[in-house]
Amino acid sequence: MLGRLREILARSGVDLADEELLDVLWLARNLPGDVDPLARRPAPAAPSRQAAEQGEPRAPGADDPAQPGAQPPPAVAPHRLFPLHAAPRGKGSGGPEPAPHRAHALRTPGLHVLPSRHLTLGKALRPLRQRLPDRLRQELDVARTVDAMAETGLPETVTSPARSRWLSLVLLIDDGVSMVLWKRLASEIRTLMERAGAFRDVRVFGLDTRGPHAPLLSNRPYRRQGPHLPPAALCDPTGGTLVLVVSDGVGDAWWDGRMSEAAALWARRQPTAILQALPARLWANSGIATRPWHVTSVRRGGPTTAWHVTDPRLPADLVGFDSVPVPVLEPTPAAVGDWARLVASPSATAVLPLWDIGRSATRSRRAGTGQGQDAEAVLRFRGAASPEAYRLAAHLAAVAPVTPPVMRMVQEALGPPTDTGHLVEVFLGGLMHNAAADTAGRLPQPEFFDFSDDARRILLGTLPARELLRTTRLIAERLAACVRHSPSFTAWVAHPGGAAAVDAPERSFAQLEERLLKRLGVATCLDAPPVDRPPPAAGAGAGSGPDAGGR
Known part of the structure; x- marks a missing residue:
C-alpha cells in the first residue's frame, strides 16, 4: 500500500523519502481536520486565450516552474489573531514578562444570564402592577369638581385619595464569595425589578451571611464598606x-x-421570598432545603404568615405545616408568576416550594473537597462531581486564571448538557482558589480564580487538543455576535506595547481577529510600537521587577 501511495505522489510531483512519508501519514491522522493551513499558495493564472493565439511572450518564471531562478508567488498572509486573556499576571507569577507577553486591557462583550426570560419574567410580575388609593396623598378629582361647580355655582375643588403603586421592594443580594458567580444575575434581577413598573421604589442592600455577626446589611452589594444595618431595619x-x-x-x-430567624422576622410583617440562584437540582446541597406545599392567600399583600398552607397530596389532619412560610423561587416565569399572583390576589392558590427551616437547621454543612494534596483533591472531585462538571473543569484549567464572565462563556461554549449547575460544581468543588492580582490603576475588574499547577496538569491530561481549539473558536464567534448587544467585562488582549503582563498565548480563552478588535474600538492601539522598558536589576527576585504584577 505504501508503494502505491508513493507512486501516486510521484506522479503528482511530490517525491518523499520513507521517513517523510511516515511523518505525513502521522500528521494527517493527528491534526484537527477543521484547521486551515497557515498560508495557501494561489494557483498560477492561466494565460488568456488571445495571448496564446498571438504568441505573446510570457514573463520568465511566470508559468514555467522549471525556469531557472524562478521565484514562487508570494504566500497569502494569514489572518492576524490576537490572544485574549481573562486576567493579567499578578505578583509572584514569574516576574516581568517579555514583550510578546504584554497586553492591553479592553472591554469585552459578555453574556446575559436571562437572555430569553427577561421579557417573560417582566410579564410574570404584572399581577403586582396595581394602584390603590393612598390615604396620605390627595389629587384633584376633575369629574366631581365639575359637578360640584355646576350644582353650587361656586369655584370649589373636590379631591380624592391619589392612586399609587401599593408596594415597595427591598432587594437583598447575598454578596459572599460563592455569589461572585451570580453577580450578573443579581444585576439583571435588579434591572428587571426597576423596570417592572410594579413598585413605588426599589432599594438594594448587600447581605452578609458569612461573618461572625451575620446576617448584616450593607448599603452596596459586594462592597463591605459603610455602616451595617440589622435585619430588623427592614421591618x-x-x-x-x-x-x-x-x-x-x-x-x-x-x-x-x-438566616432563618431573619427571614421569619420579615415574613411575620410583610411579603417575603427567596430567589434561589442555584438550579433546582442543587437546592438539596445548599442551606435552603425546600418542600412543595399547597398555598392559598387570604388577602392582598400582607405577611406570608397569613397564608393557608397544606400538603399538596395528603389531608391536613395528617400533615401540617408548623413553620413560617417563606417561598423559594427559581428565576423562571412560571415560578415568579405563581408567587406574584399569591401576593397580589386575596384568594389565589398555587403549589410553591417553601423553605423547610427545621430541616435546614438539623443538617450539617458538607465539607469541601479541596482539603489535602492537589492530586487527592482532584480525585475526590472526580468521584463527587458529574462527568460534565469534570469536563468543564478541564476546559477552565486550560485557560485559567479566569473571571466569572469567562467561566460562563466557557460553559456556554461547551453546550448542552453542560449548564450553570455544572459550573457551580466546579466553582464550589474545592479545586479553584482566588488568584486576584494587583490591578491598581486599571479598569474595574472582578476577582479571578485559578487552579494549582498539579491540579491543572491532571485535568489537562484528560482533554484533547482538538476540543480546546473548538471551544476557543466558539467563544470568539460568540464574542463577535455579542458586540454592542451584551454587558461587558474587562479582558486583556495580547500586544507587545501593552501595559500589563499576561501568560503565554496557549492560556488564552479566545483568539480574536483584527476586524473584531476594530469593532471593539481598540484597533489604534494595535499599531502602536512596543514600549521600551529597562531590564530588571541584577539579582531581582520573582515579582520584584518594574513590571511585576502587570504594572
Whole structure:
C-alpha cells in the first residue's frame, strides 16, 4: 500500500523519502481536520486565450516552474489573531514578562444570564402592577369638581385619595464569595425589578451571611464598606414593603439558623421570598432545603404568615405545616408568576416550594473537597462531581486564571448538557482558589480564580487538543455576535506595547481577529510600537521587577 501511495505522489510531483512519508501519514491522522493551513499558495493564472493565439511572450518564471531562478508567488498572509486573556499576571507569577507577553486591557462583550426570560419574567410580575388609593396623598378629582361647580355655582375643588403603586421592594443580594458567580444575575434581577413598573421604589442592600455577626446589611452589594444595618431595619408594620433575597444558600448563616430567624422576622410583617440562584437540582446541597406545599392567600399583600398552607397530596389532619412560610423561587416565569399572583390576589392558590427551616437547621454543612494534596483533591472531585462538571473543569484549567464572565462563556461554549449547575460544581468543588492580582490603576475588574499547577496538569491530561481549539473558536464567534448587544467585562488582549503582563498565548480563552478588535474600538492601539522598558536589576527576585504584577 505504501508503494502505491508513493507512486501516486510521484506522479503528482511530490517525491518523499520513507521517513517523510511516515511523518505525513502521522500528521494527517493527528491534526484537527477543521484547521486551515497557515498560508495557501494561489494557483498560477492561466494565460488568456488571445495571448496564446498571438504568441505573446510570457514573463520568465511566470508559468514555467522549471525556469531557472524562478521565484514562487508570494504566500497569502494569514489572518492576524490576537490572544485574549481573562486576567493579567499578578505578583509572584514569574516576574516581568517579555514583550510578546504584554497586553492591553479592553472591554469585552459578555453574556446575559436571562437572555430569553427577561421579557417573560417582566410579564410574570404584572399581577403586582396595581394602584390603590393612598390615604396620605390627595389629587384633584376633575369629574366631581365639575359637578360640584355646576350644582353650587361656586369655584370649589373636590379631591380624592391619589392612586399609587401599593408596594415597595427591598432587594437583598447575598454578596459572599460563592455569589461572585451570580453577580450578573443579581444585576439583571435588579434591572428587571426597576423596570417592572410594579413598585413605588426599589432599594438594594448587600447581605452578609458569612461573618461572625451575620446576617448584616450593607448599603452596596459586594462592597463591605459603610455602616451595617440589622435585619430588623427592614421591618414594615404596614406590610407595604416586599423583601426579596437573592442568594445561593451557601453562607454559614443559612446553615446555622441565623438566616432563618431573619427571614421569619420579615415574613411575620410583610411579603417575603427567596430567589434561589442555584438550579433546582442543587437546592438539596445548599442551606435552603425546600418542600412543595399547597398555598392559598387570604388577602392582598400582607405577611406570608397569613397564608393557608397544606400538603399538596395528603389531608391536613395528617400533615401540617408548623413553620413560617417563606417561598423559594427559581428565576423562571412560571415560578415568579405563581408567587406574584399569591401576593397580589386575596384568594389565589398555587403549589410553591417553601423553605423547610427545621430541616435546614438539623443538617450539617458538607465539607469541601479541596482539603489535602492537589492530586487527592482532584480525585475526590472526580468521584463527587458529574462527568460534565469534570469536563468543564478541564476546559477552565486550560485557560485559567479566569473571571466569572469567562467561566460562563466557557460553559456556554461547551453546550448542552453542560449548564450553570455544572459550573457551580466546579466553582464550589474545592479545586479553584482566588488568584486576584494587583490591578491598581486599571479598569474595574472582578476577582479571578485559578487552579494549582498539579491540579491543572491532571485535568489537562484528560482533554484533547482538538476540543480546546473548538471551544476557543466558539467563544470568539460568540464574542463577535455579542458586540454592542451584551454587558461587558474587562479582558486583556495580547500586544507587545501593552501595559500589563499576561501568560503565554496557549492560556488564552479566545483568539480574536483584527476586524473584531476594530469593532471593539481598540484597533489604534494595535499599531502602536512596543514600549521600551529597562531590564530588571541584577539579582531581582520573582515579582520584584518594574513590571511585576502587570504594572
